[in-house]
Amino acid sequence: MIINQxxxxxxxxxLKARQLSSVELTKACLERINQTEPKVHxxxxxxxxxALKQAQKADQLIARGNTHPLTxxxxxxxxxxxxxxxxxxxxxxxxxxxxxxYDATVVxxxxxxxAVIMGKANMDExxxxxxxxxxxxxxxxxxxxxxxxxxxxxxxxxxxVAADETIYALGSDTGGSIRQxxxxxxxxxxxxxxxxxSRYGLVAFASSLDQIGPLTKDVADCAIVLNAIAGxxxxxxxxxxxxxxxxxxxLTADLSGLVIGVPKEYFVQGMQKxxxxxxxxxxxxxxxxxxxxxxxxxxxxxxxxxxAYYIIAPSEASANLARYDGVKYGFSFTDTDSMWxxxxxxxxxxxxxxxxxxxxxxxxxxxxxxYDAWYLKAQKVRTLIRREFDQAFEKYDVLVTPTSPTVPFKxxxxxxxxxxxxLSDVCTLPINxxxxxxxxxxxxxxxxxxxxxxxxxKPFSEETILKVAYAYEQATExxxxxxxx
Amino acid sequence: MxxxxxxxxxxxxxxxxxxxxxxxQAPVGGKELALLPILRYGCYNDHTMKLSREEVLHxxxxxxxxxxxxxxxxxxxxxxxxxxxxxxxxQVDTTDVPPTAQSIPLQNVTKDDxxxxxxxxxxxxxxxxxxxxxYFRVKAVLE
Numbered sequence: 001m002i003i004n005q006x007x008x009x010x011x012x013x014x015l016k017a018r019q020l021s022s023v024e025l026t027k028a029c030l031e032r033i034n035q036t037e038p039k040v041h042x043x044x045x046x047x048x049x050x051a052l053k054q055a056q057k058a059d060q061l062i063a064r065g066n067t068h069p070l071t072x073x074x075x076x077x078x079x080x081x082x083x084x085x086x087x088x089x090x091x092x093x094x095x096x097x098x099x100x101x102y103d104a105t106v107v108x109x110x111x112x113x114x115a116v117i118m119g120k121a122n123m124d125e126x127x128x129x130x131x132x133x134x135x136x137x138x139x140x141x142x143x144x145x146x147x148x149x150x151x152x153x154x155x156x157x158x159x160x161v162a163a164d165e166t167i168y169a170l171g172s173d174t175g176g177s178i179r180q181x182x183x184x185x186x187x188x189x190x191x192x193x194x195x196x197x198s199r200y201g202l203v204a205f206a207s208s209l210d211q212i213g214p215l216t217k218d219v220a221d222c223a224i225v226l227n228a229i230a231g232x233x234x235x236x237x238x239x240x241x242x243x244x245x246x247x248x249x250x251l252t253a254d255l256s257g258l259v260i261g262v263p264k265e266y267f268v269q270g271m272q273k274x275x276x277x278x279x280x281x282x283x284x285x286x287x288x289x290x291x292x293x294x295x296x297x298x299x300x301x302x303x304x305x306x307x308a309y310y311i312i313a314p315s316e317a318s319a320n321l322a323r324y325d326g327v328k329y330g331f332s333f334t335d336t337d338s339m340w341x342x343x344x345x346x347x348x349x350x351x352x353x354x355x356x357x358x359x360x361x362x363x364x365x366x367x368x369x370x371y372d373a374w375y376l377k378a379q380k381v382r383t384l385i386r387r388e389f390d391q392a393f394e395k396y397d398v399l400v401t402p403t404s405p406t407v408p409f410k411x412x413x414x415x416x417x418x419x420x421x422x423l424s425d426v427c428t429l430p431i432n433x434x435x436x437x438x439x440x441x442x443x444x445x446x447x448x449x450x451x452x453x454x455x456x457x458k459p460f461s462e463e464t465i466l467k468v469a470y471a472y473e474q475a476t477e478x479x480x481x482x483x484x485x
Numbered sequence: 486m487x488x489x490x491x492x493x494x495x496x497x498x499x500x501x502x503x504x505x506x507x508x509x510q511a512p513v514g515g516k517e518l519a520l521l522p523i524l525r526y527g528c529y530n531d532h533t534m535k536l537s538r539e540e541v542l543h544x545x546x547x548x549x550x551x552x553x554x555x556x557x558x559x560x561x562x563x564x565x566x567x568x569x570x571x572x573x574x575x576q577v578d579t580t581d582v583p584p585t586a587q588s589i590p591l592q593n594v595t596k597d598d599x600x601x602x603x604x605x606x607x608x609x610x611x612x613x614x615x616x617x618x619x620y621f622r623v624k625a626v627l628e
Contacts, residue, residue, distance in 0.1 A: 353556075363548040383579075
């Protein structure tokens with residue numbers, strides 16, 4: 001048994017039975033980090049001392065009878081969630097030295113469970129990107145093939161899980177930033193319904209789209225982590241006061257009676273043959289498990305989702321990132337007497353190219369004379385996209401699509417062509433536009449590279465997508481394959 | 486502040502434009518950014534989505550983003566390419582379709598006006614690039 005390869009539920013059983021201590025588990029993960037980090041570069045900060053302290057504390061809690069499934073379990077947090085006293089950089093020069101004075105709600109919740117925080121994960125700067133190449137520090141490498149990207153923007157979180165540097169991780173997803181890297185690294189990643197998990201303490205990118213979610217080694221772990229982080233929070237005014245069920249109660253292997261739709265617009269031009277083949281096999285498998293599958297669902301506005309998303313998200317980003325003025329925190333250009341020059345140069349030197357591109361795209365879309373044609377139009381298209389999903393969910397329990405039209409691409413391949421990079425999220429971003437929950441689970445390999453399947457549910461139906469994901473996972477072995485790092 | 490009526494060239498997206506310019510722009514200290522009028526609808530390039538150099542400079546000014554000459558050229562090309570591809574949005578019939586700003590049925594979320602603990606000034610100021618006593622220190626705003 002390799003300890004750091006354990007899932008949450010496996011590790012929890014051993015901790016509870018006192019066959020394993022949290023300190024042993026944490027040390028195994030830290031050793032693995034030392035071994036693999038030079039190859040994959042998934043982490044921005046490793047908090048080894050803190051982790052060992054938290055592990056000792058967790059062992060005491062367990063000795064006193066604490067049986068929360070996350071007590072003593074190591075976790076990696078994406079570096080855009082505030083961690084009190086631990087640098088939170090967003091992989092940006094702008095926040096390179098920023099140390100939050102408070103914890104994000106999700107971090108607070110994990111700490112209250114007795115979690116062991118081992119570090120902060122690399123990401124595309126301010127979560128803007130699909131490859132983790134837009135980190136201001138270093139690109140993260142895919143453990144399945146280090147010459148390829150791990151996806152993004154939560155690439156560091158996905159790699160830390162895939163390479164067994166941690167037992168699980170948290171990511172954030174604005175247009176696919178949990179699901180696409182989960183697909184590219186062959187791990188499980190869920191974007192909950194917008195409003196399901198508090199965004200308090202998540203550094204804002206696009207406020208109407210951002211959502212925090214788990215990256216785990218299997219579906220049962222995803223349910224455990226969602227149990228811990230979901231729920232209303234009065235510090236996030238977009239947090240929804242819906243009751244949160246115990247998601248682990250819905251993990252059954254039988255799909256009879258369930259109706260699955262396959263929207264044909266997601267099998268797009270440019271989709272790789274191996275992805276299409278894997279998806280057909282995966283959906284056939286769901287049918288064998290008892291589900292009724294309709295292969296001819298149509299969501300006709302899908303081809304417009306990419307453009308609508310890349311107007312809406314940058315528009316919100318341009319407003320959110322106006323706060324980086326070099327005054328309150330973050331990088332500050334001070335070598336001038338002019339306030340305006342200080343402001344412009346703070347932002348010129350503090351932000352990387354992709355962030356600048358999106359700020360400019362959003363500023364343009366919101367500017368006088370262009371607002372109606374771009375931003376308002378995109379918001380109206382957003383309505384159409386949501387309506388089509390609502391209509392589809394009158395007939396189907398879940399929709400199933402590939403997570404990404406391709407397997408992981410080469411590092412550098414799309415770096416100079418932003419539009420090609422944006423296309424990598426074409427299957428995931430419509431879900432953020434509509435605010436729906438979706439999960440990506442391992443569904444095969446093409447030439448040794450991971451392929452993810454996306455399962456989409458109606459709002460606040462995480463239990464249904466977990467059920468479908470669990471049934472598929474239990475009938476397959478993809479999630480058990482490990483990369484050679 | 487003076488209100489100035491401005492005439493505009495036809496908009497490429499056939500949206501009638503009526504606006505006024507509110508005075509001239511705010512002072513700009515940086516040497517990189519040329520002085521520009523606040524609203525400049527008149528710079529469309531013959532009904533395409535391509536951005537001109539002046540438009541990119543204008544966007545950068547609105548976003549308070551300093552740009553080098555090389556960045557200016559690169560962004561002009563990349564943003565034009567992106568916007569040209571996004572022109573497909575205009576094909577969608579959105580007659581009588583209301584806009585969606587966010588996806589959940591929440592409205593006007595308020596909190597009770599209760600006194601609660603907040604962070605002490607020392608912690609708030611701990612990340613400040615420049616501070617003095619219990620204040621953030623900034624460059625002179627008025628010259």
